[in-house]
Every structure is written in C-alpha cells, then in structure tokens.
Amino acid sequence: xxxxxxxxxxxxxxxxxxxxxxxxxxxxxxxxxxxxxxxxxxxxxxxxxxxxxxxxxxxxxxxxxxxxxxxxxxxxxxxxxxxxxxxxxxxxxxxxxxxxxxxxxxxxxxxxxxxxxxxxxxxxxxxxxxxxxxxxxxxxxxxxxxxxxxxxxxxxxxxxxxxxxxxxxxxxxxxxxxxxxxxxxxxxxxxxxxxxxxxxxxxxxxxxxxxxxxxxxxxxxxxxxxxxxxxxxxxxxxxxxxxxxxxxxxxxxxxxxxxxxxxxxxxxxxxxxxxxxxxxxxxxxxxxxxxxxxxxxxxxxxxxxxxxxxxxxxxxxxxxxxxxxxxxxxxxxxxxxxxxxxxxx
Amino acid sequence: xxxxxxxxxxxxxxxxxxxxxxxxxxxxxxxxxxxxxxxxxxxxxxxxxxxxxxxxxxxxxxxxxxxxxxxxxxxxxxxxxxxxxxxxxxxxxxxxxxxxxxxxxxxxxxxxxxxxxxxxxxxxxxxxxxxxxxxxxxxxxxxxxxxxxxxxxxxxxxxxxxxxxxxxxxxxxxxxxxxxxxxxxxxxxxxxxxxxxxxxxxxxxxxxxxxxxxxxxxxxxxxxxxxxxxxxxxxxxxxxxxxxxxxxxxxxxxxxxxxxxxxxxxxxxxxxxxxxxxxxxxxxxxxxxxxxxxxxxxxx
Numbered sequence: 001x002x003x004x005x006x007x008x009x010x011x012x013x014x015x016x017x018x019x020x021x022x023x024x025x026x027x028x029x030x031x032x033x034x035x036x037x038x039x040x041x042x043x044x045x046x047x048x049x050x051x052x053x054x055x056x057x058x059x060x061x062x063x064x065x066x067x068x069x070x071x072x073x074x075x076x077x078x079x080x081x082x083x084x085x086x087x088x089x090x091x092x093x094x095x096x097x098x099x100x101x102x103x104x105x106x107x108x109x110x111x112x113x114x115x116x117x118x119x120x121x122x123x124x125x126x127x128x129x130x131x132x133x134x135x136x137x138x139x140x141x142x143x144x145x146x147x148x149x150x151x152x153x154x155x156x157x158x159x160x161x162x163x164x165x166x167x168x169x170x171x172x173x174x175x176x177x178x179x180x181x182x183x184x185x186x187x188x189x190x191x192x193x194x195x196x197x198x199x200x201x202x203x204x205x206x207x208x209x210x211x212x213x214x215x216x217x218x219x220x221x222x223x224x225x226x227x228x229x230x231x232x233x234x235x236x237x238x239x240x241x242x243x244x245x246x247x248x249x250x251x252x253x254x255x256x257x258x259x260x261x262x263x264x265x266x267x268x269x270x271x272x273x274x275x276x277x278x279x280x281x282x283x284x285x286x287x288x289x290x291x292x293x294x295x296x297x298x299x300x301x302x303x304x305x306x307x308x309x310x311x312x313x314x315x316x317x318x319x320x321x322x323x324x325x326x327x328x329x330x331x332x333x334x335x336x337x338x339x340x341x342x343x344x345x
Numbered sequence: 346x347x348x349x350x351x352x353x354x355x356x357x358x359x360x361x362x363x364x365x366x367x368x369x370x371x372x373x374x375x376x377x378x379x380x381x382x383x384x385x386x387x388x389x390x391x392x393x394x395x396x397x398x399x400x401x402x403x404x405x406x407x408x409x410x411x412x413x414x415x416x417x418x419x420x421x422x423x424x425x426x427x428x429x430x431x432x433x434x435x436x437x438x439x440x441x442x443x444x445x446x447x448x449x450x451x452x453x454x455x456x457x458x459x460x461x462x463x464x465x466x467x468x469x470x471x472x473x474x475x476x477x478x479x480x481x482x483x484x485x486x487x488x489x490x491x492x493x494x495x496x497x498x499x500x501x502x503x504x505x506x507x508x509x510x511x512x513x514x515x516x517x518x519x520x521x522x523x524x525x526x527x528x529x530x531x532x533x534x535x536x537x538x539x540x541x542x543x544x545x546x547x548x549x550x551x552x553x554x555x556x557x558x559x560x561x562x563x564x565x566x567x568x569x570x571x572x573x574x575x576x577x578x579x580x581x582x583x584x585x586x587x588x589x590x591x592x593x594x595x596x597x598x599x600x601x602x603x604x605x606x607x608x609x610x611x612x613x614x615x616x617x618x619x620x621x622x623x624x625x626x627x628x629x630x631x632x633x634x635x636x637x638x639x640x641x642x643x644x645x
Contacts, residue, residue: 072372073372075419077418077419080459081459082459084372084418084461086372086373088355093350093352114615118365119365119371120366120368121371121613121615122355122368122371122372125355126354129353130352130353132350177350223642226642253616253617254610254615254616255616256421256616258417258420258422260418260419261419267419269418269422274616274618276617282607282608282618283608284606288581290608296643300620300643303623304623308620308624
C-alpha cells in the first residue's frame with residue numbers, strides 16, 4: 001500500500017477531477033426529531049454538498065450497486081414467439097466519495113457470495129467492477145459494533161482511503177487509477193510526524209467503540225440455542241416490516257416478478273430486493289409457508305448473517321454498522337439479540 | 346482527460362469454460378417449445394418440452410433429481426423437477442400442478458407455445474452408486490414427480506439393480522399420477538405399492554398411509570443396513586415419519602435421499618429464498634442425503 005498526505009483544501013480539486021463521472025457521496029437530507037442531521041448517499045454535483053464529516057447514513061449505498069428494483073431483462077413478444085433481451089444496466093463507472101470502512105467491507109462480503117461462487121451475478125459484478133471508491137475514516141457512533149465484527153478497518157475493496165489528520169488527509173492508495181488521479185493534485189509523501197499522527201488518530205478512534213457483540217463461537221452457539229426462548233421474545237416484538245433488510249449494506253435477498261407491458265407487445269422481468277422478515281419470503285405455491293411466524297423469520301435472519309455465511313466463507317455477513325437497529329421500529333438491535341441468545345443479559 | 350477510469354465490460358470478457366461460470370450468460374434461457382400437454386389428473390398436467398435448437402437439445406444433459414427453471418415472458422419463472430429420463434436429453438417432461446399464478450397460466454397454454462428453459466440446476470440422486478442394491482422409492486402426492494426421473498433411469502438399466510419397490514400414496518384415486526405407466530413398471534419387475542387416503546367407489550386397491558406398506562416391506566427383509574438405498578419425496582410431514590421408520594429399520598443415513606422443495610427466484614444461489622440455514626436448496630440440493638437434512642435446522 002502506498003501512503004500519501006495532502007492538504008484538506010486539495011480535496012475539492014480531486015472532486016473536480018472526478019466530476020467527469022457520476023459521484024455518489026454522503027449528503028445531509030434533513031434533521032430528525034432531536035434536531036440531529038440525517039445523512040444519506042446520493043449523487044453529488046457540488047463539492048459543497050458533500051457532508052464528509054457525516055456520522056452514519058440511514059441507508060447504505062446499496063441502491064447504487066444493488067438497486068432496490070432492477071429490470072433484469074425485457075421481452076419482445078410477437079404472438080406466440082418472443083425474444084429475450086438482457087441488459088446489465090451499467091454503462092459507466094461510478095465514483096463513491098466518502099464511504100466508511102463498514103460499507104467497504106460490506107462490498108467485500110457481497111463480492112464473496114455474488115461474484116466468487118458458481119453463477120456469478122452479472123448485474124452486481126458489472127457495477128462492482130466499475131466502482132471507484134474513496135473511503136473515509138469515521139467516528140464511532142453509539143450503534144456501531146463493527147470492531148466486534150472485525151470490519152472497523154478496510155484493507156481492500158477500495159481505491160483510496162482517507163483519514164482526517166486535522167488540516168490534512170492521510171491517504172492509503174490501493175489502485176493505479178487512484179494514484180494517477182492523486183498525482184494531479186498537490187500530494188506529499190508522509191513524514192514521520194504524519195505517520196505517528198495517523199497511528200495516534202487510529203488509536204484514539206479504537207478507544208471510542210462502546211457497543212460490543214460477542215462473536216466467540218457464535219456459529220456454534222446459534223446452533224445450540226436454536227430452540228432458545230430469546231427468539232420467541234424478540235420475534236414477538238418484530239413487526240416483520242423488513243426495514244432492517246432495506247437499510248442493511250449486505251442484505252441481498254431478492255424476489256423476481258414479471259410484468260406484461262400494457263400494449264401486450266413486450267414484457268419485463270424485474271428484480272426487487274426482498275427481506276427474509278417479510279411474511280411471504282419462504283411461502284411456496286399451494287400456500288405452505290416454511291417460516292410462517294415472525295420469530296422463525298427473525299431467527300433465520302440472524303442465522304444467515306452470523307452462521308450460514310460463516311459456514312460458507314468463514315466470516316460473518318454482518319458488518320456491524322448498526323443501521324438495522326437504528327431503523328428498527330421495535331428497537332431490535334443485533335448486540336441485544338445476540339447477548340440474550342447467549343444468556344449474557 | 347489525462348487519465349480515465351477504465352470501463353469494465355463483462356460481456357466483452359471471455360466467459361468461463363462452462364456456462365455457469367460465465368457471468369454474461371446468467372440470465373440466458375434456452376428457447377424451448379411445449380410439444381404436448383397431457384392431463385394426468387384434474388390439476389396436474391404432464392408437459393413435454395423440447396429445446397428448439399437441435400444442437401442445444403442434444404447438448405442438454407442432466408442427472409435424475411435435478412430441476413430446471415421454466416420461464417414464461419411476462420408471467421414468471423419457477424423451478425420444476427424434471428420427470429423424464431436423462432437419456433432423453435433436451436426432450437423433457439415436467440409434471441406440473443396448477444396451483445399458483447404461473448402454473449395456472451401454464452395450464453391454459455397449448456402445445457406449440459414457446460417457453461424459456463434454464464438449467465439444469467442442483468444436486469441429483471446418485472443412481473450409479475445404487476448398482477447391485479435394493480432401492481426403495483417412497484413418494485407422497487406430488488413427490489412422485491422428482492422420483493420418476495431416477496425411477497425411469499433404473500428401469501432403463503433394470504438388470505443393474507436388485508429389488509425395486511415403489512411405495513406411493515395419494516389423497517384419492519383421482520389424484521394418482523402416472524397411472525398409465527403402472528402396468529409397465531410392474532412388467533419391469535417392480536413391486537408397486539399404491540395406497541390412497543380417501544378411496545372412492547371404484548377403488549379396489551389399498552387404503553391408508555404409506556407407512557403401513559413401508560412397515561410390511563421392512564418386515565420382508567432382515568435388515569436394510571447393507572443392500573438398500575431409499576429415495577423419499579413428499580409433503581414435509583411425510584419425511585419425518587418415513588425417515589424415522591427407515592432409520593429404525595437400520596438404513597444408514599447416507600443411503601437415504603430426500604428431495605426438498607423451497608421457494609426459488611433464481612436457481613443460482615443468489616436470491617436466498619430457498620435457504621435452509623446456511624444451505625441453498627438450489628445449489629446444495631434439492632437432493633440431500635438424510636444426514637445433511639438432520640444436520641440442517643428446520644429442513645423437514
């Protein structure tokens with residue numbers, strides 16, 4: 001990895017260079033009822049709109065690489081004959097400006113299941129291959145438990161990662177395009193002082209995580225506690241609304257639906273992201289539902305995140321961003337659920 | 346611009362050696378044609394489906410127990426077990442009950458309709474491992490559909506197998522599937538035990554649960570431990586009873602195979618709808634040995 005430092009005011013120059021592409025970054029969308037700002041990822045056209053000191057966004061950036069609704073293919077129908085046309089809906093690179101480490105790690109995890117298995121998913125792969133990611137160091141929030149999940153720092157999956165050193169940024173460069181873009185602004189090699197300052201900043205940040213999720217032997221514990229009362233308790237609270245999956249950076253389950261055009265000359269196949277907490281998730285034709293109550297669906301969600309993915313890829317699918325807990329209408333948070341399953345309350 | 350972000354076009358990349366590894370062909374469906382439709386019962390029909398392109402048809406190969414995704418533009422896409430013999434390649438038979446939006450539409454489709462076919466997907470019954478062994482086929486209701494493919498494979502190579510039993514139960518005589526083939530199966534020296542729950546006035550066969558026939562079958566042989574394989578498919582409640590009985594009779598878990606059903610939207614391990622715990626029914630199943638099923642929470 002190559003390290004550089006540059007003045008904070010140089011960042012707008014980098015933004016201008018990259019503005020030849022679609023830039024997606026954190027922007028403030030409004031305030032919540034406590035008058036705290038609410039952030040979200042959106043397309044940014046002006047450097048001034050970027051809220052780089054954002055705490056955490058309500059949604060992850062997944063709508064830009066895994067849209068909630070995406071047309072997978074279209075059909076040209078001519079009486080009984082038809083022709084299928086497939087479009088992966090990607091035509092140009094996208095720049096992600098200011099992603100936190102958890103979101104970068106979420107992409108790395110999605111890469112494992114969506115691109116590194118049999119039948120790689122081209123819709124995701126296309127968008128993922130055409131992402132230019134500038135990561136940004138963050139300040140741990142009360143809901144963040146990424147340190148427990150081992151996703152508080154990103155080692156790969158980005159092009160450039162910036163850490164705030166006061167009046168300048170410490171840049172980790174991971175790709176040739178990133179190096180070439182940076183060479184067009186005023187950068188310096190980090191001095192010994194910069195390096196020490198960087199290490200200090202990282203250390204200070206590490207002391208500020210105060211939410212934990214005990215992952216020791218978690219996959220095994222989940223199997224042992226399959227019949228635990230905790231699932232019923234938390235499942236009873238769950239409203240099966242699917243908010244958690246909507247804001248989750250790693251939830252990728254989907255459903256496919258086909259529609260006939262109104263002129264009957266065409267049809268389309270559309271993918272909608274789904275949630276395993278929704279009632280019809282495992283319902284089959286004929287009406288049998290393999291997970292009919294909210295408790296089994298909630299349990300399944302935790303099983304997929306913390307056990308199933310662990311079994312397949314030796315890591316958890318959860319990145320500990322805490323968005324699901326923040327958005328949950330019933331106040332269900334992963335650290336609380338896991339600790340009650342582990343009898344640690 | 347001095348430097349640009351490269352655009353990576355996956356359609357321009359050389360694909361994998363096999364279609365399944367080539368991302369660009371993820372959504373590819375083989376154009377196929379419904380060549381005939383037979384009504385088997387009031388709700389189930391047998392569709393003969395032929396891949397239109399001859400080279401593709403001959404190239405299409407599957408193993409008994411695998412499934413295909415069938416697509417009707419604008420209506421939907423759904424997984425179906427193949428009921429025909431693998432030696433027939435791209436001339437498939439699918440037995441489908443009209444039960445949802447897609448299948449009800451399909452039941453109104455006439456011969457000659459063009460459909461999209463992708464697959465085959467999933468695991469299969471290891472019929473070659475079963476050479477020189479007894480095989481118990483145990484099916485309840487629609488469960489006979491995925492079992493017909495291994496059964497036909499066994500019939501085609503009848504001399505390689507020892508005793509074959511087919512134990513099949515349905516709710517009523519009118520719901521029995523493939524009745525026109527029973528005489529032929531018997532001719533191939535197959536012990537066919539058929540039972541219904543609710544007999545009608547014309548029914549002269551057995552009534553009751555399939556477990557009764559199974560109990561008699563188990564009593565006939567000293568032990569199932571050495572020379573027997575079992576293939577089981579049926580409604581979720583049936584699995585537990587039948588599998589418990591077979592295990593009780595000494596059949597090793599790894600010699601008992603079940604074919605599971607789940608909701609699927611992709612067939613390629615991407616949509617997560619068919620997950621059982623950590624396992625994808627579409628990639629690691631639909632055929633599981635009983636040990637894997639025992640090992641999976643909430644599988645049956």
